[in-house]
Every structure is written in structure tokens, then in C-alpha cells.
Amino acid sequence: MADIVVNGDTSGAVTLSAPAVAGTVTVTLPSTSGTMLTTASSTGISGSAISSGTVAEAYGGTGTTTGYYGFKSRIINGGMVIDQRNAGASVTNIAGAVYPVDRFYALGSQASKFTVQQNAGSVTPPAGFIKYVGVTSSSAYSLLAGDYFILGQAIEGLNIADLAWGTASAATVTLSFWVRSSLTGTFGGNFRNNAGDRNYPFTYTISVANTWEQKSVTIAGDTSGTWLTTNGMGINVSFGLGVGSTFSGTAGAWSGNNYLGATGATSVVGTNGATFYITGVQLEKGSTATSFDYRPIGTELALCQRYYFRKATGSLSAIGVGSYYSTTQIFTMFDLPVQMRATPSLDAASGTNYYKAAVNSAGDGFDSFTLDGVTTSLRVVLLTSSNVSGTVGWSAMVYADNASAYVGLTSEL
Amino acid sequence: MYKLIKSLISGNIDVVNKITDNKILSIPFDPDNTDYQAYLKWLAEGNTPLPADEVTQ
Numbered sequence A: 001m002a003d004i005v006v007n008g009d010t011s012g013a014v015t016l017s018a019p020a021v022a023g024t025v026t027v028t029l030p031s032t033s034g035t036m037l038t039t040a041s042s043t044g045i046s047g048s049a050i051s052s053g054t055v056a057e058a059y060g061g062t063g064t065t066t067g068y069y070g071f072k073s074r075i076i077n078g079g080m081v082i083d084q085r086n087a088g089a090s091v092t093n094i095a096g097a098v099y100p101v102d103r104f105y106a107l108g109s110q111a112s113k114f115t116v117q118q119n120a121g122s123v124t125p126p127a128g129f130i131k132y133v134g135v136t137s138s139s140a141y142s143l144l145a146g147d148y149f150i151l152g153q154a155i156e157g158l159n160i161a162d163l164a165w166g167t168a169s170a171a172t173v174t175l176s177f178w179v180r181s182s183l184t185g186t187f188g189g190n191f192r193n194n195a196g197d198r199n200y201p202f203t204y205t206i207s208v209a210n211t212w213e214q215k216s217v218t219i220a221g222d223t224s225g226t227w228l229t230t231n232g233m234g235i236n237v238s239f240g241l242g243v244g245s246t247f248s249g250t251a252g253a254w255s256g257n258n259y260l261g262a263t264g265a266t267s268v269v270g271t272n273g274a275t276f277y278i279t280g281v282q283l284e285k286g287s288t289a290t291s292f293d294y295r296p297i298g299t300e301l302a303l304c305q306r307y308y309f310r311k312a313t314g315s316l317s318a319i320g321v322g323s324y325y326s327t328t329q330i331f332t333m334f335d336l337p338v339q340m341r342a343t344p345s346l347d348a349a350s351g352t353n354y355y356k357a358a359v360n361s362a363g364d365g366f367d368s369f370t371l372d373g374v375t376t377s378l379r380v381v382l383l384t385s386s387n388v389s390g391t392v393g394w395s396a397m398v399y400a401d402n403a404s405a406y407v408g409l410t411s412e413l
Numbered sequence B: 001m002y003k004l005i006k007s008l009i010s011g012n013i014d015v016v017n018k019i020t021d022n023k024i025l026s027i028p029f030d031p032d033n034t035d036y037q038a039y040l041k042w043l044a045e046g047n048t049p050l051p052a053d054e055v056t057q
Helices: A297-305 B034-044
Strands: A003-007 A015-016 A096-101 A104-108 A114-116 A132-136 A148-156 A171-179 A186-193 A198-204 A214-219 A233-243 A275-284 A309-313 A317-324 A330-335 A346-350 A354-357 A362-366 A369-371 A379-384 A393-398 A406-410 B004-006 B012-018 B025-030
Touching: A003 A406, A096 A114, A132 A148, A148 A186, A148 A275, A171 A186, A171 A198, A171 A233, A198 A214, A233 A275, A309 A317, A309 A393, A317 A354, A317 A379, A330 A393, A346 A369, A369 B012, A369 B025, B012 B034, B025 B034
Parallel strands: none
Antiparallel strands: A003 A015, A096 A104, A104 A148, A114 A132, A132 A275, A148 A233, A171 A214, A171 A275, A186 A198, A186 A233, A309 A406, A317 A330, A317 A393, A330 A379, A346 A406, A346 B025, A354 A362, A354 A393, A369 A379, B004 B012, B012 B025
């Protein structure tokens, strides 16, 4: 018998149908009175059976069979909203790393090949976003074999420990993002570990020029290699802007080589004026790209400040209260808003009388600071350069007093 | 160029400054600090920092 039909008292019927498959399936009914769940479209329940199905995000579920709670996206500032360093100003790449927005680095093997800026070009971001990071090529540069120009984020090991990469239980992850370029074709990116000896180049296609497109890349976690689960770098995710042959590998496979991009990927820096815009970057556990993990702005800022904290910028920007340790030097101490990843470096501008100590109804100018060695990941102690002139024991309010002055603390990965 | 810094408080050399035009990067001797890791790599390449100034109190 394939069906059991239960007729209603007056009309209608309920039909119980056996699946057209071999084997025995047991369905256990609830032991309490009530109404069973109804159709998928009205409840958000989907799948062949409730126990193995998914609950759509629109109904408060995760939309995946793996499920997650809390820190869904391991990318910080994926919406490119926080920019403590530049406040939206353009940055020219260097031979090394610059940070166009918080947590995202732009790394180059050579300087001045592109500029990068929050909301470069002032195009309308994808629906639901207000910011993006935009790269603009500064020339038609022909890549050398050893060149690399990439945009990416290094994720702290403590934030990816549950992925169990480097073990037989390595979890599958999905990277999703919105991208827009003046170029079309195959573009590349890469996942790598701290040592750079485990890499997974990937590719994606931009089909239409100057149009936002959402992409997702799902990869099986690496069961080999060493993936840090400490406060060091866990996973480094990057997008290629032009990577030479030395650092390019075959897409879609784990490798023990030191790669930074995928073979055959488009070089953005190869076309003068070419643009590459990106936002909504999300890395999550599982094989499904789900909706962007919007976090409260205060939470996102605090997450960023674990790696960089801008204490003061420009004129009349207070730094803290200090005291004259000697007639020529002032100690200033302040607490950090969140515990930083490691004891931070002081990153500060230096120039004639860029800073002042408000004391005795006057401003005692000085050029810069140095960090004192008693600084920790929670508390900073600064010492002025030796050109103040005061009385030992006096206290003073220390502040930046030049448009180019700034004081930052950095513990980036 | 790097220059070693002696703490006025502890008297120890536990910071190194990297000075470029109009900017200073003051780096603590923390093994987890990536700027310090870069400094150690620079040292391993055979380079030598400028010595620390004597502390005056």
C-alpha cells in the first residue's frame, strides 16, 4: 500500500504517502496534543524532513545545515565602514602594506602602482551597504615575475580556531563579497597560512564592467599544514590586483607553495585607470554564502581597535594628562579602549611643535613621542621628545596641535 | 634606520624606534608584535641599530 487516506468527518481527507524508495522509514508522531507544522513556505521550514532540513534566515534560522551563532563572519570590517587612519582619504600604495580602511591591507611589491580609498570614485554601493574600498590603477604596469599587488585581511588565529584547519576535521568555509571593476574576466585571490607554506588560490569571474556583482567561493578546509589558533595570524584572505608568475598558482587546490594569487587572473594594475571596488566581504563556516553579518557599529569599531587605535588626529586633539618627569620630558599615560592583540607600536607623526602640553596658562610645544617600555596591550605610556621646558612635577594636558599630527597604536597581524 | 630606546622608568632597553620622514614607529620588544618581528628579521640580516641614549633623570 502506497497511501493511507484518513477521511474527514464531513468532507476532505488527509493522505499519508510512503516514499517511492526502498527501505523502511519510521516517522514518530509527537506524544502531546497539538497541530503539526504545516507547509514550508509559511513556516520557513524546508528540506526533505524537519530533522535534516534548514530554517531560512528570514525565519530566524541560519539558512545552512551547519548552523552558527554569534561571530558568523570572521572578516572584521567587511562592510568597509571603519577607517580610523585615513578618514576616507586616498592612500598611495607603497612597497609594503598600507591600510585603506581598518583591518584591510593593500600590499605591494613596488610603490605607486595604485591608489586605494574608502568609497573611491563615489559610486553607489550595493544595496544595504554604505561603504566600499576602491582601488584605482595608476599606470599600465607590466608585472614582473616576482611582483605582487593584493588587497586582503589577516584573520587572528583565535578567531578561526573552531575551523580546525590543519586537522582531519577541517571545516569547509565560504567567502562571499560584492565586487565591481572597470575590467571583466577572471580575477583571483588566495587563502594562506601564517608561514606561507599552505595556500589555496581561487578565481571568480566579473561578467559586466562597472556593475556590482556578488561572488562566493566555497573551499574545503585544509587538512594539512600548521594553521595558528593563537593571537598570531590564522588565515590570510586576499584578492589579487596583479600577481606575477612566481607567486601565482593553480586555482582550486591546496598547495605547499608560497602563492599570493591565481594563475591567469586579471591584473588590475596592468591597465591605467582601471578600478576594482569591493565590499561585503564575509568568511563563514559552511558551504553556503548567507546574508552579510551586520554588526553594531560600536562592536565593529571595538573589533578593529584590537588591531589599531587612533588616539588623536589633527589640531586640538587631546591625548591625555601627563607630568614633567624632568624639565625637558613629559610622561603621558592612557588606557586603551579594548585590549589589543599584542603590545602595540606607537605610530605617530613627527614635526616641529606638532604637539603641545597645556601648562601654566601656556602651550609648551614639542615634536613627537616615543613609547616607553612599560606599555602593555591595555595601557600606553608615552614620553615626549626632549624639547619641552617645564618644572618637574607639573602636570599638563597633552594634545596634538597640527593638522598633520596624529597618534595611533598598532598591533596588526 | 632603527634606534634603541632605554626606558626612563625601568632603565631597560625595551623599545626600538624606526624613524622615517615626518613619522615615528616606536616598537616594544614584544615577540607577538609584527613590527618587532620585522626588526628581528632586519637584525638577522646583519644590520645594527643606533645605540640608545643614556638616560638622564
